[in-house]
Amino acid sequence: MNASAPASTRYRQGLAVRRSVLGDAHVDRAETASTDFDRPFQELITEAAWGTVWARPTWSKRERSMVTLALLAALGHDEEVAMHVRATANTGASREDICETFLHVAIYAGVPAANRAIKIAKQVFAEKDAGKSDEH
Incomplete structure (x- = not known):
């Protein structure tokens, strides 16, 4: 402010x-x-x-995280997809949740959008698994 x-x-x-x-x-x-x-x-x-x-009590952070990832992937916002994949460490959305989210993207927003988001998620996971992405 x-x-x-x-x-x-x-x-x-x-x-x-x-x-x-x-x-x-x-x-x-x-x-x-x-x-x-x-x-x-x-x-x-x-x-x-x-x-x-995000502060509304109706959905959990996990649910909001998955919806946010779907929308960002569908719209092709790659940097935001990567940021929100990293954020799943704090929201409780698992890698399986992310996979399911992108399967929905493939059907409802198109295979190319899902394919790109999956590539981004795999890169984020590889960085995290290698210990390069502990910080958001």
Whole structure:
């Protein structure tokens, strides 16, 4: 948040959820890299995505994680797919869950979208298994 405006309750809640899903290291990097230009965007996604949608009690983080992966894969947002595959370490979505998610993507959004997402997930898993991806 900009220095003169106090953080809203929704922002504070969103920041806590964002940290619990993406990890402190990822959020700290995003905050450190934030400038006056993109700070309003960071505030928006923290409040709206994390403080409003991800903070809702109806679905578990695991469920939200799988839906998010499906949507990102279907839309071809590769960097976000990788980030959210890494985040499954914190959401409880297993590799089997991710596989099932991408099978749904193949049927409902297309084989090329699922194929790309599977390649990204395999790369993230290989990095994690090699000990290169402990941080988000």
